[in-house]
Amino acid sequence: MAELGSHHLATRTLPLAGHHGGSSVVRLEAAPPAARLSLRARAEDVAALSASLGISLPVKPKTSVCVNGRTALWLGPDEWLVIDEDHGGLLQAATDSGVLHSATDVSHRNTAILVSGPGAAAAINGGCPQDLSLAVFPVGACSRTLFGKVEIVLLRTAEDAFRVEVWRSFSDYAFGLLAAGAQDAALSA
Amino acid sequence: MLLIHCPYCEEDRSELEFRWGGEAHIARPENIAAISDEEFTEFFFLRNNEKGLTYERWRHIHGCGRFFNAARDTVSDKFLLTYKADLPKQPIAAVEEALAAAQDKVVETWEQTEGDAR
Numbered sequence: 001m002a003e004l005g006s007h008h009l010a011t012r013t014l015p016l017a018g019h020h021g022g023s024s025v026v027r028l029e030a031a032p033p034a035a036r037l038s039l040r041a042r043a044e045d046v047a048a049l050s051a052s053l054g055i056s057l058p059v060k061p062k063t064s065v066c067v068n069g070r071t072a073l074w075l076g077p078d079e080w081l082v083i084d085e086d087h088g089g090l091l092q093a094a095t096d097s098g099v100l101h102s103a104t105d106v107s108h109r110n111t112a113i114l115v116s117g118p119g120a121a122a123a124i125n126g127g128c129p130q131d132l133s134l135a136v137f138p139v140g141a142c143s144r145t146l147f148g149k150v151e152i153v154l155l156r157t158a159e160d161a162f163r164v165e166v167w168r169s170f171s172d173y174a175f176g177l178l179a180a181g182a183q184d185a186a187l188s189a
Numbered sequence: 190m191l192l193i194h195c196p197y198c199e200e201d202r203s204e205l206e207f208r209w210g211g212e213a214h215i216a217r218p219e220n221i222a223a224i225s226d227e228e229f230t231e232f233f234f235l236r237n238n239e240k241g242l243t244y245e246r247w248r249h250i251h252g253c254g255r256f257f258n259a260a261r262d263t264v265s266d267k268f269l270l271t272y273k274a275d276l277p278k279q280p281i282a283a284v285e286e287a288l289a290a291a292q293d294k295v296v297e298t299w300e301q302t303e304g305d306a307r
């Protein structure tokens with residue numbers, strides 16, 4: 001975060017500021033701000049980018065790697081979403097790799113909703129067609145997919161916890177649909 | 190829900206994540222400026238619109254984002270085979286094998302599992 005110093009700047013309002021919700025089986029929270037990179041590269045350049053980012057970019061579909069608050073999510077055969085919850089510096093690290101790649105800072109394009117509790121998977125399945133059973137979508141699994149009418153990137157962070165990455169302008173909708181899914185999950189629990 | 194096998198994600202995923210991308214294996218002319226209007230019409234506008242076995246491009250747009258190819262039966266809507274975009278047109282024999290293998294499995298339909306069959 002930039003140092004504000006003595007300058008008088010407008011207060012930054014986060015996309016889901018003040019949102020909270022859930023049910024007896026699901027907790028919904030807005031995730032704190034994080035640095036995010038949309039990264040694309042060819043297979044032969046993955047090793048150099050991994051070394052520079054300090055995280056081994058996953059090459060197996062639907063998998064992620066998490067090291068020291070930095071997470072790399074496989075989105076496609078040449079595409080990753082890299083999230084850093086602590087420090088940032090992702091764009092510089094990618095540049096320092098010296099290999100051909102495309103990196104776009106999407107820190108402010110996305111926001112994230114943390115969904116946890118025994119009804120978390122059921123709440124997400126209220127709008128997402130993926131099989132979220134632990135056998136098919138284990139801890140660490142991630143995927144770009146649909147949630148209702150918006151695209152999301154879903155990451156399972158624990159058996160009963162998910163991170164839902166969503167574009168900020170869609171986040172109101174995603175939070176609302178998750179809240180409805182959380183209510184339904186409580187009814188069927 | 191119709192499931193489509195993505196050759197890049199290596200699993201069956203909901204049709205909601207996919208978009209149809211038109212007929213597959215249409216080669217762009219080597220020198221497009223040299224072809225006649227009739228040849229251009231054939232290349233650019235005319236499609237076979239087969240009834241039955243057809244080869245199509247599909248895109249896993251809300252998943253991995255990749256284009257791939259599919260052999261599909263337009264009568265039954267059954268996907269016979271999907272394969273990566275850089276592979277040549279898969280021979281009918283391979284498609285028929287896939288079809289035979291698929292018929293050996295119990296095919297779940299919406300009517301059987303969720304619908305009201307009365």
Ligand SMILES: [Zn+2]
Nearest residue numbers: 195198249253
């Ligand atoms: Zn895919």
